[in-house]
Amino acid sequence: NMDPALINFKVLYVLTQLCGLTMIVLVGTWIGQHFGGLGGSSNPKLEFNWHPLFMTIGFIYLYGNSILVYRGFRTTRKKTLKLTHAGIHMAAFVLTVIALKTVFDSHNLNSPPIPNLYSLHSWLGLSAVIIFSLQYVAGFVAFLAPGIRENYKIAMMPLHIYFGLFGFVLAIASAVMGLTEKAIFAITSPPYSTLPPAGILANVIGVLYVVFGALVVYLATEPSYRRKPIPEDTALLSSGSANE
Template sequence: MTRSGNNAGTSRYDDDLENTWGCASWFEYIFTVIIASVLLIGATALTLFWVIYYRNGFAWRDDPKIQFNLHPVLMVAGFITLSGFSILLYRLCRCLKHIYAKMAHTLFHTLAIPCVAIGFLAVYDSHNLNSPPIPNFYSLHSWLGLVTMGLFALQFVIGFFTFLVCLCCAKMTYGCRGAMVPIHASLGLATFLLAIASCISGLTQKAIWTLGDQYSKFTEEGIIINALGCVFIALAILVSFAVRRSNAPATAKVYVTERL
C-alpha cells in the first residue's frame, strides 16, 4: 500500500490506471456518480423553482423581503452543489492525475466563495433593512451557518497553502502534507454535513415563519420545501458514502492517507 521513499516525491500524483475492477465496483462507481450529480444539480434547481414560483423571485436592497431570496439559492449553490461536486471530483475522478483532481477540487471550492459571500450579505441586508429590523444571529440556523462558514474558510486556507503552495517544495513538505490529508478530509466532510444541517434548519424555520398554520395542511409549497430537505438528507448519505468508501480493488496501488 506504500511506495518506496525514492519514488514517493516524484510519482505520488500518478494514477494507477492498470487496476481491474469487477462489475460490482463499476456499477457502484457509476451509480454513485450519476445519482450524486443529479441530486447536487437538483438541489439548486429545486431551490430556484421554490424561490421563483412561490417567493416572487429576486431583488436587491430596494425590496429587502425579496432580497432575502438570494440567500437560500446562493447558499445551496455554494455550500451544497459546488462544494459537493468539489468533494466528488476529488474522490471519484479516476481518469485524472491526482494533481489535476486537486486543481479541480480547489476550483469548485473557489467558485463557492462568492456564492456564500453574496448569500450572507443578502440575508444580513434583508434583516437590517426590513421595517422593523429583524435581529441577526439568534437562531440555531444562524449559529450553524456561522460555524459552517468559519470551517469552510479555515479549510480553504489550510488546503490552499498545504496542498498547493507547498508543492513548490514537494520533497520538504511531503510529510506535512501526508499528515494533513486525513485531517483535511475529515473536516471537509464535517463542513459539508454542517452545511446540510444549516440548510435543513433554515428550510424548517422559513416554512414555519411564512406558511404558519398552512404548513400542516400539506400545501404545495410545504411539500416542495420538505422534498428539498429530503434531497439534502440523501446528499448527506450519498456524499458521505462516496468519501469514506474506497472503490479501488484490494490490489490497487494507492496511498491509504489519500483515500481517507
C-alpha cells in the same frame, strides 16, 4: 473488464448529480412560485431569496462536488485534480459569501430590521462557513503551496478529510434548519401545518439535501471507490503523494 466497484460508483455518482440538480431546480421553483422570486436590495423580502438559492448551489452542491472530484475524475492527473478541487471550492465560497451578504442585507434593510445571528440556524450555518474557510487556507498551505515536506502532507491528510466532511455535513444540517425556519415563518396562508404545496415542496427539498449529503459522504469514504495513483501523477516533477 471494468472493476465492479467502479460501476457501482458511477451509478451512485450519476444519482448524486440528479439529486443535486433537482434540489437546485426545486429551490428555484420554491422561491419563484411561493415567495415572489429574486430581487435587489430595494425589496428585502425578495433579496432574501438569493440566500437559500446561492447556499444550495454554492455551499451544498459545489461543496459536495468539489469533495468528489478525485473519485469522479480518477483518470485525471493528481495536480490537475488538486487545482480543480481548490477551484470549485473557491466558486462555492464566493456564492456562499454572496448568500450571507443577501441575508444580512435583507435583515438590516427590513422595516423594522430583523435581528442578526439570533437563531441556531445562523450560529451553526456561520460556523460551517468559518470551518470551511479555515479548512481552505489550511488545505492550500498544506497541499498546494510549494516546498511543503511529503511527511507533513501525509500527516495533514486525515485532518483535512475529517474537517472537510465535517464542514459539509454541518452545511447540510444548517440548510435543513434554515428551510424549516423559512417554512414556519413564511408559509402562512394556508399555514405550513395544513401541508400546502409550498410546505410539501419545502419538505421534498429538505429530503433531497439529506440524500445528496448522504451520497456524497458515502462516495467520498467508501474504501473501494478510492482513486488509485496513475503513472502521470509522478511522471512529472509533482508534489502529489500516493497517500493523498
